[in-house]
Amino acid sequence: MANSLAGMRDILIDPGLCGWPEERVTVLQDPEDIRTFVPRLRELVETTPDVLFLYFAGHGIILPDGQLCLTLTDTNPSEADSTALTFHKVRQLLLGSPARVKAVVLDSCNSGRAVNTMADPSAGTTDIEGAYTLAASDGAAHVVPLAEQAGTATSFTRELIELVRTGVPGAPEWLTFGALYPHLQFRLLSSGLPRPRQGSTDTADRFPFTRNVAQYVGSQVIEQYGLAMTAAFASGQKRGLTETRLAQALFLSGEAVAGYLSGRRIAPVEVLHDFFDCLDEHGCGLDHAAQQRIMDLRDAADTAVAHDPREIAALQRVNREQEAEIRALRSAWERERTEHARATVEAEQELARLKGTVDEQGRQLSHAAGYTRALEAELTEIRREADEVSRELRVLRSQLTRLTDPPVASVPDEAAQSLTARLQAPAATRSTTSGTAVAAPFPVAAPAPRPAQPRYAARPQPKRTWKARLRIAARTGNTSAAVRSTAMLLSLLLLSAAVATFAAAYIQHFAYTRLASCTKDQISRADTTNCLTQQAGTATDRAVESDQDTSTYTVTFTTAGGKQETWNVGQAFHDGTPAGTHLTLNSYHGTIVTITHGTLAADLDDNTAFLSSEQMVAPFLLMGAVTIPLVLTGDRFFISVTIFLAPFTAVWSLIASFFIFSPWHPAHWTTTTTAVAHALIWALICVPPIAMAAAD
Structure with a gap:
């Protein structure tokens, strides 16, 4: 604490800093008795006419009622209300001060409560005119390690003293409490120390507390830097280099290049290097010494204007312009992105339309190819039948020709000669109606022999079509037992698969709820x-x-x-x-x-079900595919089995779909689809045999 008091006293009486007369600075170090300390403090407060500066470095504790107490040497923590100085008492003393500016600086734990205590709790404003309060921390203050306490001040006071001694570059000649506070806060937070607090009434924070030792003195350096840049550019102008060409080469605006060449703005190091390269390209490059001199002047000017208010204002203006440009670019980018998204959607829609057109044309081509193949097969069948008709016609013409030709005489054979001899024999006996036998020898001429008839090939039987064969099978009922058994087994297997599919889907549909x-x-x-x-x-x-x-x-x-x-x-x-x-x-x-x-x-x-309409319909379609061809043969066994089986499977599957798909909900179009599909299956299986039976 002694180092903090000594350091604060030194800056107060330093003529180059605060400049207070030494006799007007009073140090009360390690006061012991509150009964003697309070009267002495009241005397100092009441006898200070112009500016009162009260600095305290020590411990601060909080009473149960929330009051801040500043401890003395003999303060008993258990009796702090009577052995320590409450800040409420300090406030009462300041109310009696005639000073126009009253500054209180507290370097202790919980000192932030003093800022609230200086204000009237009921009115929300202060009763003390021209009062300024600076506190080290709202909570526990930083404690310097024990090994360093003998040679240094407390953390808060040390940063405040160093700030006063180094000054604020670019600030006015005199630094007020309000001007010091942001720099003090930055130094404390950068060092990991607690955040300070301040409070002020009237214009107390504008009181010039200390001279600024870092007042801006760099105008001469900046002027030299500007002259050096102007001279370097003048050598380039002789070779045809203009500000416009230089701006294009450096990818900068003309305003920025003009500021850099005149020295009004400090050019970045990268810009200077590009400037030197541009001079080299125009044949007027600077030697290494000249370049190094400009770089040194640039660094000195940059250090001099690091906190120059004019430079800060210029940078803020440039920053605002760049922000406006960024906003414009962002807006343009948003418009481009929106346009690109719209164009992408339109392209996707057009692609989908073209894809649909191609698919439709593919289906049409496929259908046309199938129709062409069917026409070719039908044409082949017609040609084959025409060939058969042609062959039959040739045979008929040949037969007709032979039948219409005249008979040709031929030499009788032995059988004909024998028959002629018997007919010419005498006393042939004939029967009459009266039963009398009459013998009448008469000559009989030998019959002319018939020409030998050639053997003709049998007429080819016409090829039976599949419809004729089905009619024959229906009349004969010759479906084999093996075919019946195989078809029945396939139908039962498909029916079992359908039942198992429905059962599994029904179980899965309700299993997840448990x-x-x-x-x-x-x-x-x-x-x-x-x-x-x-x-x-x-x-x-x-x-x-x-x-x-x-x-x-x-x-x-x-x-x-x-x-x-x-x-x-x-x-x-x-x-x-x-x-x-x-x-x-x-x-x-x-x-x-x-x-x-x-x-x-x-x-x-x-929403979703575990069994789609396709899965529900597929087993029964397969069963129909196996059964329908056999039913079309007209076999009574298949007709009777199908008439019994088809309505049962259709009605049963429809009831099962009711349980799985909750058909009373209007959103379940799959139920309607399933019902229609089952009705079609029943019609495909049952109507053909019934119609065939009616036709027979």
């Missing part, structure tokens, strides 16, 4: 079969669709893997999840079952 989230141990072991896994998602859009009676709220979100889904949610969840909200997605077997955000949640019931 499961908890996966633990870290389960995730590390990849054992997530019986728990819910979590992943992060982001809400990207939300919408409301309203009709006369109800409103439907939807939220669109994107998973961490880029997958996008749209869910029906409640109004509370819709209102609480704007675009950009981070969501927690709970999944079960790869299907998202719940999404949460804070206390809000949306469930799977109104």
